[in-house]
Amino acid sequence: MPAVGMGTALPIPVPHEVTKDAVLAAIELGFRHLDTAAMYGTEGPVGEAVADAVRRGLLRSREEVFVTSKLWCTTCHPELVLPSLRETLLKLQMEYVDLYLIHWPVCMKPGPITWPAKREDAVPFDFEGVWLAMEECHRLGLAKAIGVSNFTTRHLERVMSVATITPAVNQVELNPVWQQRTLRAYCAEKGIHVAAYSPLGGQNWNGSGEANAVLESEVLSEIAQARGKTVAQGYGIFIENDWANASLLGNLALVFCCITLFLHILLLFKMHQISLRWIHEQGVTWIVKSYNKGRLKQNIDIFGWELTEEDRLKISQIPQRKFVTAIALFSPEGEFTSVDLSEMDIV
Numbered sequence: 001m002p003a004v005g006m007g008t009a010l011p012i013p014v015p016h017e018v019t020k021d022a023v024l025a026a027i028e029l030g031f032r033h034l035d036t037a038a039m040y041g042t043e044g045p046v047g048e049a050v051a052d053a054v055r056r057g058l059l060r061s062r063e064e065v066f067v068t069s070k071l072w073c074t075t076c077h078p079e080l081v082l083p084s085l086r087e088t089l090l091k092l093q094m095e096y097v098d099l100y101l102i103h104w105p106v107c108m109k110p111g112p113i114t115w116p117a118k119r120e121d122a123v124p125f126d127f128e129g130v131w132l133a134m135e136e137c138h139r140l141g142l143a144k145a146i147g148v149s150n151f152t153t154r155h156l157e158r159v160m161s162v163a164t165i166t167p168a169v170n171q172v173e174l175n176p177v178w179q180q181r182t183l184r185a186y187c188a189e190k191g192i193h194v195a196a197y198s199p200l201g202g203q204n205w206n207g208s209g210e211a212n213a214v215l216e217s218e219v220l221s222e223i224a225q226a227r228g229k230t231v232a233q234g235y236g237i238f239i240e241n242d243w244a245n246a247s248l249l250g251n252l253a254l255v256f257c258c259i260t261l262f263l264h265i266l267l268l269f270k271m272h273q274i275s276l277r278w279i280h281e282q283g284v285t286w287i288v289k290s291y292n293k294g295r296l297k298q299n300i301d302i303f304g305w306e307l308t309e310e311d312r313l314k315i316s317q318i319p320q321r322k323f324v325t326a327i328a329l330f331s332p333e334g335e336f337t338s339v340d341l342s343e344m345d346i347v
């Protein structure tokens with residue numbers, strides 16, 4: 001599973017072509033891990049982008065990309081798992097997905113995908129039946145790996161108690177503001193890989209319009225600024241040389257150095273890269289969402305440098321706060337009658 005991925009869950013639907021072009025741009029920039037879901041409505045354009053990338057020679061074959069999709073809550077019923085995956089594959093125009101995840105530990109009455117759902121549509125989740133159906137998808141070769149998303153240790157325990165195949169991945173909200181230390185320790189012990197969604201704090205998921213806690217984090221901003229300074233200091237030593245008496249070539253080198261310094265300060269070590277680098281250093285795969293080519297490029301540029309011990313210590317002290325809860329799945333009008341609310345939420 002490639003360590004970094006591109007997400008396609010957007011807060012508002014965008015035209016098919018927009019997603020397709022963004023995914024193509026991401027592939028061109030080097031992304032080899034694409035994340036989609038039945039719920040996002042992006043399986044079609046993701047599949048088209050991959051096929052186009054193969055036609056254009058950006059990829060040798062579909063095998064070069066890692067594609068994840070997810071089973072939606074209305075199909076979290078044992079008999080609906082395989083048909084849902086087949087529908088996903090039809091939309092992707094692929095013979096298999098690399099990873100198939102149960103999107104939420106939440107089950108809703110069968111029916112069309114609606115967002116938000118009504119709380120009265122929630123029904124108890126048959127963890128055993130659904131997981132065994134996921135295993136069947138794997139055995140049939142339609143999903144190279146199977147896993148879960150938004151599962152707490154409590155939900156994972158329920159799956160593990162019936163599983164013959166351990167979930168390969170748990171994809172959860174994870175970033176410096178919601179570090180998931182307990183869940184990560186549990187997953188490490190059980191051999192479950194953790195993937196992070198909302199690695200930059202997400203995009204107004206709960207509809208409150210609140211500031212993004214990751215991109216507004218003072219700690220991350222300080223670390224980013226300090227790193228910019230370190231780079232500048234490196235150039236400073238070079239610039240302090242006696243260029244007054246240097247050759248034309250030397251002075252050209254100085255100009256080149258100043259321009260590069262300017263670009264470095266401008267482009268490098270923005271706080272989102274600090275967040276993404278920190279996640280990467282935790283051994284967690286991240287999936288970031290942006291359809292902006294410049295941002296995609298910036299986001300993938302987290303290799304070849306490291307955070308310091310001091311940076312890591314500062315990040316470990318950031319006050320923790322979760323943004324995405326299962327409650328966000330439901331419309332405020334519906335009554336939460338059929339299931340225990342504590343079972344639905346992700347704490």
Ligand code: A2P
Binds near residue numbers: 007202272292298299
């Ligand atoms: P946009 O879609 O306008 O590019 P997450 O992956 O944590 O859910 O975060 C996605 C949000 O972060 C999106 O709103 C996205 O904005 C924004 N984002 C993604 N990459 C960058 C970046 N490099 N710089 C600033 N904002 C970014």
